[in-house]
Structure formats: structure tokens, C-alpha cells
Amino acid sequence: MLVSHANPRLWIEKKQTRHDLGREAFVAEIWKWKEKYAHGIYEQFRRLGTSFDWDRVAFTMDPKLSKAVRETFVRLHDEGVIYRANRLVNWCVRLNTALSNLEVDNLELTGRTLLSVPGYNDEKFEFGVIVQFAYQVEDSGGVRFCCSRFAMFMCEDDRFKRRLLNSISLSFILNEKIVVATTRVETMLGDSAIAVHSQDERYKNLHNKYVIQPFSGRRIPIIIDDVLVDPTFGTGAVKITPAHDFNDYEVGKRHNLEFINILNDDGTFNENAVQFKGYRRFHARKAVIEALKEKGLYIDTKDNIMTVPICSKSGDIIEPLMKPQWWINCKDMANAAMEAVTEGKLKVQPKTSEQEWFRWLENIQDWCVSRQLWWGHRVPVYFVRLEGVETQDSSDNQYWVSGQDESIAFERAKAKFPGQKFTLEQDPDVLDTWFSSGLWPFSIFGWPEDVSVTEAICFL
Numbered sequence: 001m002l003v004s005h006a007n008p009r010l011w012i013e014k015k016q017t018r019h020d021l022g023r024e025a026f027v028a029e030i031w032k033w034k035e036k037y038a039h040g041i042y043e044q045f046r047r048l049g050t051s052f053d054w055d056r057v058a059f060t061m062d063p064k065l066s067k068a069v070r071e072t073f074v075r076l077h078d079e080g081v082i083y084r085a086n087r088l089v090n091w092c093v094r095l096n097t098a099l100s101n102l103e104v105d106n107l108e109l110t111g112r113t114l115l116s117v118p119g120y121n122d123e124k125f126e127f128g129v130i131v132q133f134a135y136q137v138e139d140s141g142g143v144r145f146c147c148s149r150f151a152m153f154m155c156e157d158d159r160f161k162r163r164l165l166n167s168i169s170l171s172f173i174l175n176e177k178i179v180v181a182t183t184r185v186e187t188m189l190g191d192s193a194i195a196v197h198s199q200d201e202r203y204k205n206l207h208n209k210y211v212i213q214p215f216s217g218r219r220i221p222i223i224i225d226d227v228l229v230d231p232t233f234g235t236g237a238v239k240i241t242p243a244h245d246f247n248d249y250e251v252g253k254r255h256n257l258e259f260i261n262i263l264n265d266d267g268t269f270n271e272n273a274v275q276f277k278g279y280r281r282f283h284a285r286k287a288v289i290e291a292l293k294e295k296g297l298y299i300d301t302k303d304n305i306m307t308v309p310i311c312s313k314s315g316d317i318i319e320p321l322m323k324p325q326w327w328i329n330c331k332d333m334a335n336a337a338m339e340a341v342t343e344g345k346l347k348v349q350p351k352t353s354e355q356e357w358f359r360w361l362e363n364i365q366d367w368c369v370s371r372q373l374w375w376g377h378r379v380p381v382y383f384v385r386l387e388g389v390e391t392q393d394s395s396d397n398q399y400w401v402s403g404q405d406e407s408i409a410f411e412r413a414k415a416k417f418p419g420q421k422f423t424l425e426q427d428p429d430v431l432d433t434w435f436s437s438g439l440w441p442f443s444i445f446g447w448p449e450d451v452s453v454t455e456a457i458c459f460l
Contacts, residue, residue: 023374023428030375034059058444060436061377068443069436070380070404077381077402081329082369086395088249089368091321093267093281094118094314097372098325100432101365104318105310111303117282118316119267125282127308131185132235132299133292134177135194135211138219178203178211178222179299180239183306185292186285189213189273190260191220193240195251197231198224214295216274223255243322261322281319324395326370326379326429334364369432376430382409387421400427 018026038059045052058065076082089098109128116124178194194211196203203222210219228251229238242252243259252259262273269279275291276284292298309318338361340346341354348354370379381402383394392399401416401424403409409424436443 018374026374065436065443066377068439068447069377069431071448072439073380074402074404076328082326083329084324084326084395084397084400086322086324088246088320089323089325090309091319091323092311092314092316093319094311094316096265098323098368098370099311100368103312105312107308107310109306109308118314120282128304128306129301130181130183130304131289131301132179132181133185134179134297134299136214137176137178137206138210138212178237179235180237181234182239183304186281186288187241187244188239188288189215189276190241190243190262191239192242192252192258192260193221193223193255195223195225195229195238195240196236197229198226200231200236202236214297215291225251225254244320246320259322263319263321267319325368328367328369330364330367334361337361369435370429371432373430376433377436379427379429379431380404381427382406382424383427384413384417385423385425386417
């Protein structure tokens with residue numbers, strides 16, 4: 001909340017961004033804002049006649065509470081509950097940070113709608129539509145001359161000749177395409193598969209074959225995925241973009257597909273977008289459609305009921321993006337919470353709410369707790385930069401150590417990499433505010449110094 005207010009105030013008053021100030025100066029500005037408005041809030045409570053014990057006022061960034069946050073992170077990291085992984089996140093281009101699902105609002109659209117997007121001035125972009133376009137099947141356009149009903153033809157590839165002779169539908173083979181549909185046509189630049197259903201007769205002759213990406217020339221495999229594909233929906237063929245779609249991410253893991261990231265953090269397209277490199281994402285959407293038309297691959301655009309994910313803090317359109325982050329494995333905790341109810345150790349009141357309890361916990365996902373912001377509890381982990389080692393991957397746990405402070409982390413790094421010289425670099429990210437808020441019942445009563453707190457709060 002403090003950051004969402006401080007950022008625009010800084011621009012309005014000083015025409016500066018946080019990057020103009022730098023991290024330390026920006027955090028100092030937020031502290032000033034906090035002290036000013038906290039005082040006003042306290043005064044409002046006093047004027048209301050509240051009888052709080054003002055000697056026990058606590059703030060989540062207070063030293064004692066911050067220690068509890070660091071202690072919790074270190075313990076969970078040591079136990080493997082907190083881990084680092086390069087996975088798909090909700091990325092806000094405007095704020096340049098990952099977000100949790102709870103920080104994403106879903107805008108329901110019933111058809112074509114023009115929406116404003118932060119950072120594009122007065123431009124509006126079309127949502128609530130679905131675009132159909134075609135992929136050319138590899139080796140299906142090699143015929144140079146053909147006489148109908150006769151085996152008299154010229155072709156550059158002997159394999160294609162044999163396929164043609166054995167085919168029932170000659171006209172279909174001559175220029176075979178697969179039509180797919182998408183609400184985000186620009187992501188086709190990162191497609192790494194086309195998925196079909198195993199029992200769909202329309203595509204059985206194409207199993208294990210390839211289509212050609214029309215702009216990069218990449219070969220894209222046609223795969224079978226009965227989990228994702230509904231053969232009765234649309235064309236029965238689904239484009240798969242594992243690095244930019246949550247459903248496709250799971251398909252990519254199942255089939256060991258290539259994860260092709262086409263976006264920079266600021267929402268511009270990178271080198272994987274070939275001729276569209278440097279385009280902003282929604283300008284690229286228009287450009288890709290025009291380029292598909294030029295190649296004769298565009299089919300049509302239709303109204304489509306859809307949900308648009310919106311950042312609750314900035315109003316920007318969320319982009320699924322692959323980013324190395326810190327995650328909490330929630331599955332074991334969720335199972336324990338469900339077991340407590342089923343065994344009668346925990347009672348949910350009213351009884352009718354039990355169904356909601358299980359609905360949330362049965363579908364639990366690991367929690368991304370790191371944020372690419374400057375205000376908050378800094379993640380107490382340090383990257384171990386080994387002397388003489390040229391390439392070190394920071395996307396997993398291998399070269400990271402955690403600790404209450406840098407001196408403790410240094411000793412842990414010495415034990416992890418004995419006899420090696422190194423330097424430590426603390427992760428610049430901060431923790432999701434709910435990480436500290438969730439510890440509030442423990443931290444305000446003195447945990448971790450007072451361990452009896454965990455026994456007293458037995459219901460948590």
C-alpha cells in the first residue's frame with residue numbers, strides 16, 4: 001500500500017521515479033511518507049475515543065517483527081519448504097514485479113471491448129476477441145505440378161511422393177494446414193507445439209509431424225495431449241506456448257517442450273520474436289495479425305467471452321512470464337490442514353463452510369513469495385559468487401545460502417563450499433507482504449525469542 005501511494009506522489013511532486021532516486025533514497029522517502037500518515041491515523045483513532053495501549057503499537061517493519069520474518073524464512077529454506085525455481089508467474093509490466101494470484105483481478109468480457117493499458121497514453125486495444133490463423137504443415141506444400149486422378153506429378157522430396165501416392169485425399173495433402181485459435185495472437189512467436197487429441201480423426205495422419213513457424217522457420221512438433229485438448233471445441237488443435245500460458249506450461253512439462261520466452265521485463269519483445277524484436281506487446285499483436293495476412297495464414301477474428309487478468313495495484317494487463325523466484329511448497333501444509341478437519345481435530349463453523357475449506361486446499365498451488373520491489377522485508381538469502389567459476393545458475397538453490405544476517409550467511413557458505421573463495425550478494429527482492437502479515441499472531445507476542453507463543457496459539 002505504501003509503495004502504491006509513494007510512487008505516484010514522487011512523480012507528481014518531483015517528476016522522479018524510484019529508479020531516478022535509487023533504492024536507498026527511495027526507501028527513505030517511503031519511511032517519511034509512513035511516519036507522516038501513521039501519525040495522522042493514530043490521531044484519528046484517539047479522536048474516536050479508542051482506548052488502545054499505545055505503548056504496544058507495532059509495525060511489520062519494526063526490528064523485532066523483521067527478525068521473526070527472517071527467522072521463518074531461514075527455517076523454511078533449511079527444511080526445503082522454501083525453494084528457488086524458474087517458473088511461470090503473474091508479471092506486472094508496469095511495476096516490473098511478480099504478483100500472487102490474490103493480487104490479480106479478473107475482468108470478465110462478453111465480446112469485443114476496447115481497453116486502455118497503462119503506459120500507452122490514449123491508445124486503446126481490442127480484447128474479447130479470438131483470432132484464428134493457420135500453420136503450414138511441414139512437407140505439405142512441395143508439389144510443383146499434378147494431374148488429378150493420375151500419379152503424374154513433380155516433387156522435390158521422394159518422401160512426399162510416397163506419401164502422396166498412399167494418400168486418400170490428394171487435394172488435402174497438397175497444401176495442408178492446421179488452424180488454431182488464440183486470444184493472444186502475439187504469443188504464437190513463442191509456440192513450441194500444436195496439441196491434438198489422440199482420437200480426433202482429422203489429425204491422425206499428422207501425429208508426430210511438424211508445422212513451420214512462419215516468421216522464424218522453426219519446426220514445431222504436433223503432439224498428442226488428451227488432458228488439455230477437447231476435440232469438440234474449436235478446431236480441435238491447440239497452440240502451445242509453455243513460457244507464456246499457465247495451462248501450456250503444464251503441457252510443456254509433460255512433453256518436455258522448449259520454453260521460449262519472447263518478452264523482456266518491460267513488455268517489449270526480445271530477440272526470440274525475430275522481426276518483431278523491440279515491439280511493445282500490444283503493438284506487436286496488431287503487427288503479427290498484419291504479417292499473417294500477408295502470408296495468407298490469417299483466417300478471421302471473432303467475438304469471444306473471456307477473462308482479462310488485471311494487476312490490482314497498477315491496472316496493467318498481467319503477462320504470464322518465466323522468472324526465477326522464491327516459492328513455498330504449500331501442498332504438505334494443505335494436506336495437514338485438510339486432515340485436521342477430516343479427523344475432527346479442527347472444526348469449521350458453520351459446517352457448510354467445510355466444502356469451501358476443502359475446495360481451496362485441494363487445489364492449492366505453491367506460493368511465489370518474492371517481489372521485485374524495494375520496499376518490504378528483503379529476502380534473507382545470498383548468492384555465493386565463487387571465484388574462478390565463470391557460469392553460475394541463479395535460478396535454483398545450488399548457489400544460494402540463507403541467514404539472519406550476512407555474517408551467518410558467510411559461515412554457511414564456507415561450510416557449503418569448503419576451501420573455495422567467494423563473495424556474497426544479497427537477493428535484491430523483497431517478500432510478499434502476506435509473508436510477514438501471516439506471522440503477526442506470533443511476532444507481536446515475542447516469537448522467536450519467546451517460544452511459548454507457538455504453544456499458546458495452538459489453533460494456528
